[in-house]
Amino acid sequence: MKTGCNTLPACCRVLCCLAALQAPFDAALAQDRPAGQPAAGVDAVRLDYRLAPRQIAAETWVIEGAVDDFSRDNGCNIINTGFIATAAGTLVINTGPSRLYGEQQRAAIQRQAAPAVTQVINLNLHPDYFLGNQAWQDLPVAALAGTIAGQRAEGKAYEDNLFRLCGDWMKGSEHRPATQEIRPGKRELGGHRLELLHLSGHTADDLVLLDHDSGVLFAGGLVFADRVPTTPHADLGRWLESLERIEQLVRAHGIKTLVPSHGPVSRGLAGIAQTRDWLQWLQATLHESAERGLDLSEVIRLPVPARFAFWAAQPAEFIRSVHQLYPAYERQALRGQTVTAQ
Template identity: 65%
Template sequence: MKRLALAAALLASLALAPQVALAQADMATLNYHLKPRQIAPGTWVIEGAVDDFSRANGCNIINTAFIATGAGVVVVNTGTSRLYGEQQRKAIASVTHEPVLRVLNLNLHPDYFFGNQAWADKPIQALAGTIAGQQAEGGAYADNLYRLCGDWMKATESQPAKVALEPQSFTLGGHRLELRRLQGHTADDLVLLDHSTGVMFAGGLVFSQRVPTTPHADFSAWLASLDTLAQWQQSGEFKQVVPSHGPVHTGAEGINETRDWLRWLTSSLQASAERGLDLSEVLRQPVPDRFARWAAQPAELQRTLAQWYPRFEQQVLAAPGR
């Protein structure tokens, strides 16, 4: 039941943000109308609706991507359903005839890997902790996605990544790629850096113009990872960021937004707990003006507060001297 509740909270929290280049899903034909957009040499992103899971958008709320290296394709994330994965394959084939060599799942959340069935003939890779999380949570994710998404989920089953990978650097064709492990958004966050184009695929560590989702968060580790990403940016390791939710952007814009939000959130939770506020009072507090126009307000914050405020209360009550 705990896993089912966590999965339900996650699925409810994975969107509600402004759309960048939304392809209009067709419910009558179950066609996502996926539209790859080139953002760098050999590099395409397929932008999902930055919105809540719904049948109207096909529950397609994630940015997936692919790199045609000249020697083969690397796919980043596979979407929310078997159908998405199948149409993703067709969209990639419409752009390049290079063979797909690697499929990456950047973390354990369902929109990162529920299209894996369509790639079953390819090496689907993730960090070992991500695979364990996919295995543990997959059944609960499926229950909730079928309820939320209806026919878009036809014949979809949870299929975790097959190949556990370690952080590594490798060259394919004209692209020098590197996989690095960070944590905080989840316990195992995979980041892909393309040193040849300056593009970083940040997964859920970076959100842009929307409230971050937090069901598996470790706030201290997340903030430390954002500091690490900022250091990489300052040293010139990347120029362009592909988050899993929110618009593609340059520089440290999304890093700074995400870090600002997490710092405010944790400070607010701590201060509220020390003042002895109850959850209903915390839920009524306004957000700072700089966050007011972000997507997922107020729903995402309310979910975060409902999950995390009791833990901050417990920590305050357990502190020496109380």
């Protein structure tokens, strides 16, 4: 590993050192795997994300990112951000991967003639959820306490890694952690009965936003659709428990629309089912591989089931997940124990 990678935290170090490992897998699948969807017409020459808010419910919009991995081709825009525009003010959900994204997001919201933004929230600590906070520094930017701590601890490394991956799209971007701690619970905003839930699994502090009036649930990083989930801070057991909780909420409250942070917005439980399927397969694969005594290089070469083979960010995210999670399974196997949660 190069010295530059050693200066990064573990979650970013894995991204930095896997290019050589990933290349053979990409080449093997290139003939068959469809390309990741571009983020809605990005203009790389003008550095224009061409953000296009799409209304998904009453007073509720989503701005969809590419269903893909970070790259210059999509400007590192792989996140779904959103906003709820009420008579009492507009609430912005996630601010994207760069200062430029945040500025263009703000302009896109203004073009919808939305009421003035009164608050911004970040659903977790990962870079595409908050590196656009620079564009919103005149307003309260809120997140869970653990998310704020994580943004402070890892923000500089995120900056460096996304500059490496996406170049000019990141010009002028500096991490600005959320400034206000938000607490879970129910609140009302302009006729919208909102409920904030503190779950975990994708990270230790995953914020989920449920709008009881519009029937929309912003699931954050706990739900991926048509894309391999990322796991730099994952606890697979808790993640599966959180998916169960989200499914219960969807069924109990008649939720009509679920917004994952990555992948297509859907009606129903498709994204939950996909994420659960992947996590259960990954958990079983890592456990069985450790019991068989496979080394890490053997695990990353295991075949991926056909139902996952053409998801976006495959095989890169599988390789990353093995590097991030497999050592704990090996340690437990050596001790004759079972990993129940990672």
